[in-house]
Amino acid sequence: MSQTTPRCLSPTSQASGGLLKMLATQIRTEFLSNWRVPEFLIGVAAIPVMLFMMFGLPNARVTFPDGTTVGALMMASFSAYGLLSLVIFSFGVDIANERGRGWLRLVRATPMPGWTYFVGKLAMSLLFASLILLVLFAAAALFAGVRLPPMRWLATFGTLLVGGLSLSTLGFALGYLARPRAASTLGNLIYLPLSFASGFFFPLGQLPEFLRTLAPYLPTYHYGRLVWGAVGSPEAVGLFTGLAPTEPWLHTLWLAGSFVVFGALALWGYRRDQGQEGV
Amino acid sequence: MNIVEMEQVTKRYGPTLALAEVSLSVAPGEIISVLGPNGAGKTTAIAIMLGLRQPSSGRATLFGQPPQSRCARARVGVMLQESGVPGSLTVSELISLFQSYYPHTLPLAEVLARADLSSKRHALISNLSGGQKQRLYFALALAGDPDLLFLDEPTVAMDVELRRTFWAQVQEFAALGKTILFSTHYLNEADAIATRIVVINRGRIIAEGTPRTIKSLVAEKTVRLNTDAPLERLQGYPSVQRAEQRNSHLFIYTNEPEACLAQLFREGWRVSELTVAETDLEAAFMSLTGQEVQA
Numbered sequence: 283m284s285q286t287t288p289r290c291l292s293p294t295s296q297a298s299g300g301l302l303k304m305l306a307t308q309i310r311t312e313f314l315s316n317w318r319v320p321e322f323l324i325g326v327a328a329i330p331v332m333l334f335m336m337f338g339l340p341n342a343r344v345t346f347p348d349g350t351t352v353g354a355l356m357m358a359s360f361s362a363y364g365l366l367s368l369v370i371f372s373f374g375v376d377i378a379n380e381r382g383r384g385w386l387r388l389v390r391a392t393p394m395p396g397w398t399y400f401v402g403k404l405a406m407s408l409l410f411a412s413l414i415l416l417v418l419f420a421a422a423a424l425f426a427g428v429r430l431p432p433m434r435w436l437a438t439f440g441t442l443l444v445g446g447l448s449l450s451t452l453g454f455a456l457g458y459l460a461r462p463r464a465a466s467t468l469g470n471l472i473y474l475p476l477s478f479a480s481g482f483f484f485p486l487g488q489l490p491e492f493l494r495t496l497a498p499y500l501p502t503y504h505y506g507r508l509v510w511g512a513v514g515s516p517e518a519v520g521l522f523t524g525l526a527p528t529e530p531w532l533h534t535l536w537l538a539g540s541f542v543v544f545g546a547l548a549l550w551g552y553r554r555d556q557g558q559e560g561v
Numbered sequence: 562m563n564i565v566e567m568e569q570v571t572k573r574y575g576p577t578l579a580l581a582e583v584s585l586s587v588a589p590g591e592i593i594s595v596l597g598p599n600g601a602g603k604t605t606a607i608a609i610m611l612g613l614r615q616p617s618s619g620r621a622t623l624f625g626q627p628p629q630s631r632c633a634r635a636r637v638g639v640m641l642q643e644s645g646v647p648g649s650l651t652v653s654e655l656i657s658l659f660q661s662y663y664p665h666t667l668p669l670a671e672v673l674a675r676a677d678l679s680s681k682r683h684a685l686i687s688n689l690s691g692g693q694k695q696r697l698y699f700a701l702a703l704a705g706d707p708d709l710l711f712l713d714e715p716t717v718a719m720d721v722e723l724r725r726t727f728w729a730q731v732q733e734f735a736a737l738g739k740t741i742l743f744s745t746h747y748l749n750e751a752d753a754i755a756t757r758i759v760v761i762n763r764g765r766i767i768a769e770g771t772p773r774t775i776k777s778l779v780a781e782k783t784v785r786l787n788t789d790a791p792l793e794r795l796q797g798y799p800s801v802q803r804a805e806q807r808n809s810h811l812f813i814y815t816n817e818p819e820a821c822l823a824q825l826f827r828e829g830w831r832v833s834e835l836t837v838a839e840t841d842l843e844a845a846f847m848s849l850t851g852q853e854v855q856a
Contacts, residue, residue: 287562287589287624289636290708290738295665298754307661309648311654318649318685383645388698390613392705396663 298424308402330364342426350514353426363482370473373453403500441512445505449536451544458551487524501540504533570619579605581764595744603744638707662703691755712743727775751796761776780814790830
């Protein structure tokens with residue numbers, strides 16, 4: 283078993299660039315293949331900005347005692363919404379489609395280690411997420427007069443990205459568990475109600491009682507709480523959301539927990555897809 | 562030492578038996594054709610050799626290793642059926658991506674040339690025609706300078722002309738000393754380039770041998786006609802392998818339809834409603850296994 287036939291290389295054969303080259307090529311290819319699809323860019327970047335302009339501008343300049351404006355908090359809400367939709371579509375729906383078309387099967391027959399594919403998707407999503415946030419932040423500053431201290435801008439940006447990353451396993455789970463043709467519908471069924479019930483469209487205080495009771499069980503609600511907390515003081519967030527103040531570590535714990543739970547689900551689906559269970 | 566080894570592989574999908582105790586070995590440098598009608602189990606066999614599916618029982622190895630191992634996959638190039646490529650990439654971008662997956666590669670220009678895609682290198686994949694896409698899959702299979710090439714029904718969507726050039730390209734690659742395993746349901750394709758043909762039907766290997774041996778078992782053409790020549794007379798022709806009366810027509814299985822017809826006319830028999838067609842493999846294989854041929 284240990285002996286094997288010698289390689290039969292062509293006269294023109296070249297050594298490949300190694301692991302770093304592979305990662306760089308994977309990320310570059312992922313980015314390009316999405317960047318060239320205008321519908322994707324519009325879906326993930328233009329819609330959050332558009333929604334912010336529609337829902338976020340009317341009361342944007344209402345200011346809380348600590349100086350935080352409603353506009354700044356709405357900007358945070360729609361950023362969270364934007365990253366959630368990116369996670370659901372670029373991980374969930376994309377992966378399901380690539381599975382459905384048979385593309386992943388061909389890729390699986392290559393020596394590429396499976397994690398390279400995920401790193402490519404994550405890196406591409408981080409790039410697009412940054413782009414979405416920069417555009418939204420710029421729109422908020424320009425049209426809603428949002429001004430924050432530099433540290434607050436950075437904290438908001440960082441919380442959005444890291445929190446969004448923690449939701450990535452939700453997308454991966456969708457990508458591997460949904461039937462490819464149902465993925466897009468399922469994606470919409472997941473991220474729209476989640477956004478609404480987590481208070482991304484309207485502050486939770488304005489939503490019906492049962493949604494306010496339900497919200498603390500949604501990972502996206504905890505994502506929202508952390509992001510709002512990065513923008514303004516607990517008092518301002520309390521006045522904006524109409525909710526009692528809470529401990530940030532609780533929300534962090536929730537996000538970490540959902541990352542693990544959905545990660546396990548995604549892994550199970552991934553294994554099943556690999557045919558490792560004899561399917 | 563064999564580079565592909567299947568030992569007593571059985572594969573069930575629920576109640577359906579896709580492969581039944583299939584054993585197959587491939588030595589370096591061979592060009593193997595897995596020949597069989599649709600649904601015979603060819604794709605399942607290839608998926609198991611590649612480690613894309615697990616056998617229900619039995620064992621498959623590639624280069625002496627489990628087929629899933631990275632070492633084995635680094636030496637294999639693959640063309641599968643229906644691999645929806647990401648349309649918004651260009652031909653050379655996608656080939657470069659595949660090159661980066663393998664420890665050894667062929668130069669991009671050579672891959673493009675071998676797959677006859679040099680003029681399309683900057684084209685978006687979504688703008689390629691069906692035949693060009695097949696050539697792209699071939700290029701992806703070559704990217705890692707593989708020792709062993711798996712081609713699962715590569716010519717299914719190609720017209721006659723494309724098929725001819727495609728097999729020429731495969732042969733050029735094989736000439737580098739490479740091993741090729743391809744599946745097809747066309748006997749003439751298997752005959753033209755394979756060094757060995759493995760005939761598979763209903764999940765079982767029913768015949769195996771050189772193209773010459775297989776052709777002597779399964780005639781390539783079926784001649785259907787009405788004639789006043791008696792059946793026994795036709796069965797005596799040297800060019801005829803088998804002849805039978807079915808419904809209102811006479812069916813003649815032969816590898817030399819021209820010779821057979823020439824003899825019929827020379828002897829002055831009346832011939833009408835003549836058609837010559839590729840033998841329906843399903844029917845031919847049924848007769849090979851001695852099963853009843855249903856008209």
